[in-house]
Amino acid sequence: MTVRIGLVGTGTVGCGCLEVLQAHRGDFLRHFGVDVELARVCSRRPVQAEAFGLADIYTPDYRDIVNDPSIDIVIELIGGTTVAHDVVCDALRAGKHVVTANKALMATCGEEIMGLADEFGCEIAFEASVGGGIPIIGPLKHSLIANQIDSVMGIVNGTTNYMLTQMVNEGISYEEALAEAQEKGYAEADPTADVDGFDAAAKIAILASIAFNSRVTLDDVHAEGIRRITTTDLDAAHDMGYCVKLLAIAHRTDAGVDVRVHPTMIPASHQLAAVNGAFNAIYVTGDAVGETMFFGQGAGSGPTASAVMGDVLEVARHIQHSCGPIVGCTCTDNLPIVPMENLQTKYYIRFTVADRAGVLAAMATVFAQHNVSVHSVVQRGVKNSDEVYIVYVTHTACEKDIREVLSDIANLEDVLREEPNVIRVEDR
Amino acid sequence: MTVRIGLVGTGTVGCGCLEVLQAHRGDFLRHFGVDVELARVCSRRPVQAEAFGLADIYTPDYRDIVNDPSIDIVIELIGGTTVAHDVVCDALRAGKHVVTANKALMATCGEEIMGLADEFGCEIAFEASVGGGIPIIGPLKHSLIANQIDSVMGIVNGTTNYMLTQMVNEGISYEEALAEAQEKGYAEADPTADVDGFDAAAKIAILASIAFNSRVTLDDVHAEGIRRITTTDLDAAHDMGYCVKLLAIAHRTDAGVDVRVHPTMIPASHQLAAVNGAFNAIYVTGDAVGETMFFGQGAGSGPTASAVMGDVLEVARHIQHSCGPIVGCTCTDNLPIVPMENLQTKYYIRFTVADRAGVLAAMATVFAQHNVSVHSVVQRGVKNSDEVYIVYVTHTACEKDIREVLSDIANLEDVLREEPNVIRVEDR
Numbered sequence: 001m002t003v004r005i006g007l008v009g010t011g012t013v014g015c016g017c018l019e020v021l022q023a024h025r026g027d028f029l030r031h032f033g034v035d036v037e038l039a040r041v042c043s044r045r046p047v048q049a050e051a052f053g054l055a056d057i058y059t060p061d062y063r064d065i066v067n068d069p070s071i072d073i074v075i076e077l078i079g080g081t082t083v084a085h086d087v088v089c090d091a092l093r094a095g096k097h098v099v100t101a102n103k104a105l106m107a108t109c110g111e112e113i114m115g116l117a118d119e120f121g122c123e124i125a126f127e128a129s130v131g132g133g134i135p136i137i138g139p140l141k142h143s144l145i146a147n148q149i150d151s152v153m154g155i156v157n158g159t160t161n162y163m164l165t166q167m168v169n170e171g172i173s174y175e176e177a178l179a180e181a182q183e184k185g186y187a188e189a190d191p192t193a194d195v196d197g198f199d200a201a202a203k204i205a206i207l208a209s210i211a212f213n214s215r216v217t218l219d220d221v222h223a224e225g226i227r228r229i230t231t232t233d234l235d236a237a238h239d240m241g242y243c244v245k246l247l248a249i250a251h252r253t254d255a256g257v258d259v260r261v262h263p264t265m266i267p268a269s270h271q272l273a274a275v276n277g278a279f280n281a282i283y284v285t286g287d288a289v290g291e292t293m294f295f296g297q298g299a300g301s302g303p304t305a306s307a308v309m310g311d312v313l314e315v316a317r318h319i320q321h322s323c324g325p326i327v328g329c330t331c332t333d334n335l336p337i338v339p340m341e342n343l344q345t346k347y348y349i350r351f352t353v354a355d356r357a358g359v360l361a362a363m364a365t366v367f368a369q370h371n372v373s374v375h376s377v378v379q380r381g382v383k384n385s386d387e388v389y390i391v392y393v394t395h396t397a398c399e400k401d402i403r404e405v406l407s408d409i410a411n412l413e414d415v416l417r418e419e420p421n422v423i424r425v426e427d428r
Numbered sequence: 429m430t431v432r433i434g435l436v437g438t439g440t441v442g443c444g445c446l447e448v449l450q451a452h453r454g455d456f457l458r459h460f461g462v463d464v465e466l467a468r469v470c471s472r473r474p475v476q477a478e479a480f481g482l483a484d485i486y487t488p489d490y491r492d493i494v495n496d497p498s499i500d501i502v503i504e505l506i507g508g509t510t511v512a513h514d515v516v517c518d519a520l521r522a523g524k525h526v527v528t529a530n531k532a533l534m535a536t537c538g539e540e541i542m543g544l545a546d547e548f549g550c551e552i553a554f555e556a557s558v559g560g561g562i563p564i565i566g567p568l569k570h571s572l573i574a575n576q577i578d579s580v581m582g583i584v585n586g587t588t589n590y591m592l593t594q595m596v597n598e599g600i601s602y603e604e605a606l607a608e609a610q611e612k613g614y615a616e617a618d619p620t621a622d623v624d625g626f627d628a629a630a631k632i633a634i635l636a637s638i639a640f641n642s643r644v645t646l647d648d649v650h651a652e653g654i655r656r657i658t659t660t661d662l663d664a665a666h667d668m669g670y671c672v673k674l675l676a677i678a679h680r681t682d683a684g685v686d687v688r689v690h691p692t693m694i695p696a697s698h699q700l701a702a703v704n705g706a707f708n709a710i711y712v713t714g715d716a717v718g719e720t721m722f723f724g725q726g727a728g729s730g731p732t733a734s735a736v737m738g739d740v741l742e743v744a745r746h747i748q749h750s751c752g753p754i755v756g757c758t759c760t761d762n763l764p765i766v767p768m769e770n771l772q773t774k775y776y777i778r779f780t781v782a783d784r785a786g787v788l789a790a791m792a793t794v795f796a797q798h799n800v801s802v803h804s805v806v807q808r809g810v811k812n813s814d815e816v817y818i819v820y821v822t823h824t825a826c827e828k829d830i831r832e833v834l835s836d837i838a839n840l841e842d843v844l845r846e847e848p849n850v851i852r853v854e855d856r
Binding site: 016019020023024027028030031032127133134135138139142143144145146147148213271274275281286287288289290291292293294295296297300302303305306307308309310312313314317318321322323324326327330332333 | 444447448451452455456458459460555561562563566567570571572573574575576641699702703709714715716717718719720721722723724725728730731733734735736737738740741742745746749750751752754755758760761
């Protein structure tokens with residue numbers, strides 16, 4: 001049988017999809033008995049469609065796709081939450097199945113979109129929205145469903161993982177690593193979404209929703225980025241037997257869903273510590289399966305197209321077998337989000353302080369006043385002739401108390417010279 | 429809706445499934461709308477069924493399950509290729525869907541079983557047959573189908589990976605590592621299937637069949653085990669920047685499917701090199717997705733039950749949505765198996781030779797005669813007063829030529845004192 005698809009968006013990923021389709025359409029027919037035919041291509045300009053010899057099916061208006069009754073599946077690859085929102089919602093309302101790579105859209109409007117898909121009897125598939133080519137949504141929605149998933153921890157932003165890897169391997173600064181990442185095309189001119197953790201936050205919202213059967217949206221995720229990480233922090237972590245990664249973390253706890261993105265120290269022996277460069281990996285723990293990890297390229301034309309076209313073929317096979325959507329929204333449980341200030345973990349805190357007598361005693365008093373138990377205090381180099389770096393590592397403490405400690409230390413007279421850098425430790 | 433299942437086999441994995449079902453039956457109903465009801469339990473003795481309070485649905489005769497028209501899904505967990513074969517085939521002939529963890533059965537009788545499933549319109553699911561709880565068959569049959577898969581390389585036997593890890597970390601011998609693995613329950617009293625690579629061979633046959641859309645059976649897989657690995661080899665590998673793993677390897681080549689199991693040197697920086705202890709991991713390369721890896725526990729009650737019950741729930745959802753089997757046999761291509769003697773790779777060969785003048789020269793002549801180009805020759809320690817270890821590492825050579833080299837060196841007068849140990853190098 002023939003399944004007709006309409007592609008909206010011919011950027012990097014869209015062109016990757018066109019390449020996959022040109023290379024393997026015959027294979028798909030032979031292996032699965034489904035002929036996937038590209039019916040229409042939409043983008044602002046026709047240049048990419050023309051390059052693929054598709055000028056005759058090009059349109060600049062996505063409505064030519066969602067209103068075409070012969071089209072079964074719409075692929076949305078324009079990104080963002082404005083036009084993309086219209087494309088996805090209009091397509092679903094027109095009874096078309098939708099495949100998207102849009103993490104921002106799914107992390108902010110997931111409930112609306114899943115609801116529309118359900119209402120109109122359509123599938124909405126979004127494997128490519130997290131982890132690029134890494135199969136992770138599929139495993140969570142299918143292979144691992146016999147488990148209660150207890151945690152999902154991921155390196156889901158390749159840009160920052162590349163930068164941190166280069167800072168460790170080459171001993172370069174944050175600024176140098178960012179420039180290198182921009183030069184290689186890993187980071188954009190405005191790197192905010194990557195380096196401040198927003199990209200990772202959208203992804204962990206999606207993963208947590210699926211893993212815990214409970215809606216988590218972008219706004220629920222506490223996000224901190226890597227701007228304040230220095231080689232001093234990375235060296236200190238190394239000496240302690242740890243490795244610093246920007247982790248997207250979601251834990252199921254008795255109090256609800258604990259979900260956050262921040263630079264994190266993990267033991268150097270942890271499987272995630274071996275994930276370097278622009279690679280991504282998602283570490284999933286379930287009550288039956290134990291520990292699992294899914295590793296691969298988290299971005300790029302080919303990997304993302306692999307996920308998009310995998311979804312397209314899966315939906316096409318469902319059409320072929322006259323199945324309705326097999327897996328709709330599974331957010332049946334309404335778990336609360338644990339407030340960040342309730343977090344209990346160990347903390348690494350690097351202070352830049354005045355190099356004078358009495359500073360350590362004053363700081364120690366503040367930690368004691370808030371009942372934060374300190375595991376170690378080490379001076380790690382000097383910033384200049386009268387400023388030094390002091391690294392505190394705490395025993396398990398409460399985020400609320402740590403914030404009060406930081407506030408009180410900031411208020412000490414002539415102690416703090418820079419905003420401290422906090423890295424949470426994850427060694428459960 | 430209610431889906432009724434019959435469980436055949438209440439060993440470690442069977443009991444794991446009963447635990448999952450007791451813990452999460454209500455969750456499955458709430459999350460997916462499917463009530464999975466255990467209708468019948470079969471095993472040789474009733475003791476496990478009784479322990480789970482299931483005496484009333486116990487039977488010692490599997491035919492009570494396959495002949496029960498109310499049962500939708502049969503879970504086969506007895507293993508082996510005799511009674512298990514009858515259970516699976518009889519269940520399919522009775523129109524029941526089958527979930528199995530049986531690698532030996534699928535690797536030897538896959539074609540027959542897939543054919544029966546197709547003939548009778550049933551699903552046959554076997555995620556648990558490879559990699560325990562690691563989702564790998566699901567990703568290969570679904571998420572990654574837009575790719576041409578170029579290679580699958582796996583650490584798919586936890587016993588031998590545990591032994592090799594202990595030999596490296598603790599500096600113990602093969603015999604000590606085996607004894608320790610047996611003590612911990614990782615290795616059986618007769619460790620043949622694990623240490624000689626047969627277990628891994630069955631698994632790579634299954635993975636290769638799916639990945640390359642072409643039937644590969646157990647007999648097609650060249651299997652060598654780890655019995656001849658010594659700490660001398662592991663130390664040599666370490667010094668060369670490599671790590672030794674028992675890898676199950678399948679490559680798609682222009683000449684066909686290259687499929688084998690043997691101790692393998694991989695670069696220490698390779699993601700598989702970080703997989704230690706009893707963990708498994710499967711490294712998959714596709715033309716669009718690039719490199720991916722799937723990591724987790726390859727055996728044990730919980731992990732294997734996770735895979736089995738994941739399959740059960742998936743089939744149950746298909747029944748719920750009145751879908752026929754969505755993915756049947758996809759071995760549409762009939763690729764030839766590349767003969768092992770055609771293999772082209774680099775070789776590490778440790779010889780135990782007489783410690784006398786002329787030995788190296790004689791050996792070098794043999795390598796030269798067969799046009800095998802040598803990268804390095806190093807003496808690595810002495811076995812005793814008149815025997816030493818000589819380690820050769822070749823440039824890329826042909827297996828056929830290596831075999832002739834080994835044969836000719838064995839025939840040299842007073843040179844070889846032990847069978848050489850060959851480790852192939854995989855650094856593509």
